[in-house]
Amino acid sequence: MLPMKLHQDRLFPSDPTQRAIARRLYELIANLPIISPHGHTDAAWFADNMPFANASELLLVPDHYVFRMLYSQGIALDALGIPRRDGSRAAVDPREAWRLFAQNIHLFRGTPSSLWLNHVFHDVFGLRVRLEARTADLYYDHITTALARAEFRPRALFERFRIEVLATTESPIDSLQHHAVIRSSGWGGRVITAYRPDIVVDPEHEQFSAALETFGALTGEDVHTWTGYLRAHRQRRAFFAEAGATSTDHGHPTAATANLSAAQAGKLFERIVRGRASAQDAELFRAQMLTEMAAMSLDDGLVMQLHPGCFRNHNRELFERYGRDKGADLPLRTDYMHALKPLLDRFGNEPKFRMILFTLDESTYSRELAPMAGHYPALYLGPAWWFHDAPEGMWRFREWSLSSAGFYNTVGFNDDTRAFLSIPARHDVARRVDCAFLAKLVAEHRLDEDEAAELAFDLAYRLPKQAYKL
Template sequence: MTSNPTGNSSGNPSGTVHLPPTADTIYQHIRDLPIVSPHGHCDPAWFAENSAFRDPAELLIIPDHYVFRMLYSQGVPLQDLGIGVDPDIRDPRRIFQIFAQHWDRFLGTPSRQWLEHTFTHVFQISEPLTAQTADYYYDLIDAQLKTPQFRPRALFERFGLELLATTDAALDTLSHHQKIRASGWQGRIIPTFRPDTVLNPAAPDFAAHIRQLGELTGEDTASFASYLNALRQRRAFFKSEGATATDHAITTIHTCDVPDTEMATLLRQALQGPLSHADATRFYGRMLIEMAQMSVDDGLVMQIHGGSSRSTNAALYQRFGNDMGADIPIAVDWVNGLSALLNRVGNDPALSLILFTLDETTYSRELAPMAGHWPALRLGPPWWFHDSLNGIARYFDTVVETAGYWNLAGFNDDTRALLSIPARHDLWRRGAALHLGGQISRGLFGLSDALDIARLLARDLAVDAYRLKDL
C-alpha cells in the first residue's frame, strides 16, 4: 500500500459492501470465479493495439457517462472535462482535479463504489481522494498506466476475464477483432451484432446505411427480400468472427406483423426520405420479429434493451452527440409490445431472448411473469441506473418468486469503463450473496442450495444464456 500524504481517513474507501456471516460464506464461495462479460461496450481497439492508456482522465472520466453526468448536474461544463476537446490540447490533470473537487457528490452512488474499488484494488491507493490529494492520485495512476502491467491485455488477464463481448455496428469490418485473433493472444474478445442503424428508419442516415449494407453484401437492398438476405449475411459474418449475440436498443417496445408488400413499400420510401413516425415504428416492429426469426435459424442470442429515452438534452446532443448522460428511463409496455414477436417465435426454445429494462415497475408486473412462462425468454440483470446494491436487491425481490433463478441471464456489466469491470461483478456477487443469505434466514432453502445458485448467478447462467458453453 502507498503512504498517506495527508493523514486523513475515510469510512470505507475500498468500495466494498460489508456482509453478515451467512452472506459472507456464500460470497467467499464465488468471489474468485472467473468473470464472464457477455455484453458491454469496451473498445476492441484497446486489445488489438494493446497500447498504454493515454492518461487518468481519458481512462476514468472522459468516456464514462456515469461519471460526467453527475459532474454536469453540478454545473461543470462538459468541455471542462475534456469532452469534445482535441486530446492534444486538453489538460488531463486539470480534468482530474475538477473530478476530485466534486468527489463528495458521488457519495451514495454506485459510481463511487466502483471507483473506490478501482482506486483501492487496481491502483493500490489506500488514502481518500480529495482536492488536496488529486495530484498525488493523478501522478500515481499516470505512472502505473505507463507500465506493461496496465496495458489492456494485461488488465484483462489480471481481472480474471474468461470472455469479454464488445458491441459493434452492423456495418463494422471487425478488423480489430481479426487483429486480436491474428496476434495469437489467448484472451477471448468477441463481437456483438448491433443492427439498429439498418433496422430503424428513424435512425440518422438510415438510407445511407442501407446502401452501404448493399455494397458490403452484394445485395440490392432496395428490394425487401434482398435486404433481408443482406442482414442474414452480416449476421453470418459476425458469427464467423465469434459473435454469439445480437443487441437492440429500443425506446418504446413495439413489434407487429406487417405484410411483405407493405414492408417493400416502406423500405423504398425510407430510401427516398424520412418516414412518418407511425410508418417507421411499423417497419422497425416487423424487423424485430425478423431478427428473432433469424436468431431461431442461426442461433444468435437476441438482446433487447428497452425503456430509455435517449439524448433528452437537445443542446448537449446537438453539440456532443449521443451518450452524454441525458438518457432517462421511461415507462414500457412489454406484454403488448412483444406480443407479435412472442406469438411468432416465443414458444421455440431455439430462441434465447434476453430482456433488459429501465422501467423497474415492470419487473413483477410483466417481465418476471413473462420470463416464467415463455421458453424463449431470459430476464437480464439490473441495467444502467439500477446496477447498484439497492437495484440488485430490488431486482431479486421482485423477479425471483415468479421467474425463479433459472430464467435469469446472470450478470453482465454493460460498461465502456474497463477498470470498473471487476468492481461491478464484485458488487453483483455481494448483492447475490446478501439476497441468498436472506433466503436462508427465511427458511426458503439451505446453504447447499444457496451455494449452487450463487455460482449460477455469478457465472454459469450468463454462460448458458449467451451460449458460451465452450468456455
C-alpha cells in the same frame, strides 16, 4: 489526507446471522472468472494493446456515469476534455480535468459510481488515501505512472481481472478489423463482438441513410429492396458470428413488435428508403425488424437482446454538440405484455430461440417481465440495467422477479460498460448483493445453505455462460 479502506463486509446485511452466511457464500465465488457477455469497451484496446494515456483518459473521459453527474452540477463537458461530435476537443490539460473531478468527488457519495471508483483506486492501483482536491495530483501521477508499465496494458489487465470472455458491441457496418487483429495475434484473451443493427434499422437515426449505403456496399446487396435488405442482414450476422459473436443487441425506443406480411413489409420499407415515412411508419418498421431479427436468430442461433424503454439523447443541445452516449439517455414507461405479443405468437414457444429482455422501467419487473419470463421458454430476464444497476436496484430486481421467474429464468449479471477498469468492480458488487439476498433466504429457512452456494455459483458464472451460449 484521509485514509481509504474497502470494508470486507461492504454490501452485506447488518444482521449478524445473515452477514455470516453472506460471507461464507461470497468466499465461494469471489474469485470466479468474469463472464462479461454485453458491454461497450473498445476492441482496439485489446488489438493494439497500447498503454492508456493518463488517469483522465482512462477513468473520466469514457465513463458517462461519471461525467453526467459532474455535468448535472453545471460543469461543462469541455472542461472535462470530453470529445465533441465533430471529433474536436477543447484544449484542456488532462491533469486540470482530473483536478476538477477530484474537487467534486463529493457528488458521488453513496452512488454506485463511488463503489466502482473506490474499488478501482484501491484494488487496481493500490491507493490508500481518498481522492479529494488535495490528493488530486497524487492520484493523477500515481495512476498515470502505473499506466506506463506493462502490467497495466489492456491485455495484462484483462488477464489480471480473470475475464474469461468479454463481448463488445459493433454495428453492421463495422469492419471488425480490431477483432481480426485480436484473433490473429496469438493472445489467449477471448474478446468477441455482438451484432447491434440499430443504425440501419432505425429510420430516425441521424446516420440511417448514409449507413444504409455503406451496408449495401459491404454486402453487395441491393439494400433498397426489402428482400435485398434482409439478405444483407443475414450476411452480416454470419460475418459477426465468424468473428465470435453469440448475440445480437437491439436498443429500440419501445418493445413494439409486428408481424406484417411480406407484401406489407415491402411497402413499408419502400416508404422508409424513399424518405416518405412518418413517425408511425418508423415505429412500425422497428417493430417489424425485431420480429425479422427473431426469425434470423432462430436460424443462426444468435441470442437476441432487447434494451428498450430509453429516451436517447434527451438533451438536444448536448447531442448536437457532443453526439450520442453522453449521459442524456433517460428511462421511459414501457409496455412489454402487448408490445411483444406479435413476436411471441411466432417464436415464444420455440426451444431454439432465446431472447433476453432488459428494462429501465422497474415497475414492469413484477407486473410483466418476470411473469412472461416465467412462462415463455424463449424468454429470459436480463439484470438491472443502467440507473438500476446500483445495489438497491439489484436487490429490487431479485425481490420483484423471484416469485414469478425464479432464479433460473434470469441470466446472471452483465456490466454493460465503456469503462474497462470498472468491470471487476461491477461484478464484485453484483456478487456481493446476490450473496446478501441469498443469505436472507437461508436465514428465513427458504433455502438450505448448500442450495444457496450452488445458486451463488450459477448467478455469477454458469447462467451467463449458458444464456449467451459461451
